[in-house]
Amino acid sequence: MRRVISLTWITTGITLAGLGGVTTVIPAAAAAASAFGIRLTADTEDITLDFVRHGQSTDDLNNILGTLPPGAHLTDLGEQQAAQVAQAIQQEFPGGIAGIYASELVRTQETMAALAQLPGMPSVQVLADLNEIPAGLFEEQPRNLISEAAFFLPMASWILGNLFASEPGTNYNGVVFEDQVNQAVQTMYDNTIAGDGATTAVASSSGGDIAIWTLMNVRNPDVWPILQTVLENGGPPPNAGQAILEGNPTDGWTLVSWDGIAVPATPDLITGLFVDYRDLVTVPQIALWHIWEAIQGGDQADIAAAMQTGFDQVVAAVAAFPQAVMDTLTAA
Structure with a gap:
């Protein structure tokens, strides 16, 4: 699991650096969340x-x-x-x-x-x-x-x-x-x-x-x-x-x-922290795979769109991770 975490953080860093740097993570959080389709409040019908x-x-x-x-x-x-x-x-x-x-x-x-x-x-x-x-x-x-x-x-x-x-x-x-x-x-x-x-x-x-x-x-x-x-x-x-x-x-x-x-709606501490980790490490993998699919297609517009979407997704995931961990610890 340590190897997965390391590779994912390396991938995340490369992706962010190549698209503008990690210094934009926190200021861009709200905009990235919107682009990624993430709502900061639960306002969608269940x-x-x-x-x-x-x-x-x-x-x-x-x-x-x-x-x-x-x-x-x-x-x-x-x-x-x-x-x-x-x-x-x-x-x-x-x-x-x-x-x-x-x-x-x-x-x-x-x-x-x-x-x-x-x-x-x-x-x-x-x-x-x-x-x-x-x-x-x-x-x-x-x-x-x-x-x-x-x-x-x-x-x-x-x-x-x-x-x-x-x-x-x-x-x-x-x-x-x-x-x-x-x-x-x-x-x-x-x-x-x-x-x-x-x-x-x-x-x-x-x-x-x-x-x-x-x-x-x-x-x-x-x-x-x-x-x-x-x-x-x-x-x-x-x-x-x-x-x-x-x-x-x-x-x-x-x-x-x-x-x-x-099944209890609120997970235990270990499960909750795992979910936070899962939601962080899977995002750059999804982004890279979609970029690779676009590269295979050969359309420059698709490649650019996949890279921008991937950047937005990684920014949103990295920005959300610390608060998610704090929420998990508080709930536990």
Whole structure:
């Protein structure tokens, strides 16, 4: 972890120096926060996101690592799980559901179809950005110690703040994953706010996607309920398990419950300090990756825009870090 911190601070310093120097950090904080889309007060309407892992699929039954669309169908047990979670969701949110979403994998669509068939529910909308993290070299291979480790170790690196780790045989790293799921979340948020008053969106994806994005983004990433469900059920969360979040893309997200386990809204001191660290070290990595993507595209305007956006993002993150740490210590 010390190596990650050092590399990130070096990257941050180089980025800032190359674009005008760190002396502009504090005076530019307010302007940078505005450019980065960060609001200093929580003045954006909150919604509820209910992420649901798909029911048991034939890949789950046969212990196959399959991540690419269209993928495997639900088993009979998976259909039962989908029906049960649909009834539970209807009871949990009597105020209605603003939108129902699934990835391009048929197992997620079949899971959400059970909810959409209930009276008064909207139809299922397919979002490619909810697709699973690709298994790369281990696609369609049996799940064993080697394939599972190769698949999940990069994700563990993302959680710890190293977004440049890639899935084996792919260019799919933590920045690509973050951009992808963030786009899906933004779409669901926008649709919910523009809806008829219901403030809950329900989406089905894989357990890995749900767990990793949650741990990478919420303000209270309590790892213990997730580990508990992994140890007890072999999945994070188990088939048809739910992760319920509240918040918005501007001010952030809070994990409310994980597979029925309530999660404290305020993290403990160690978790809070980790979140502050996470929010600092990931920003320059995201900025550099977007600059690299723009360079590969070759458009000078895109490169300049990526560099300016990256500078604004790093300035905002560095300026916000000391106050975030103080707030964490005070809350603890």
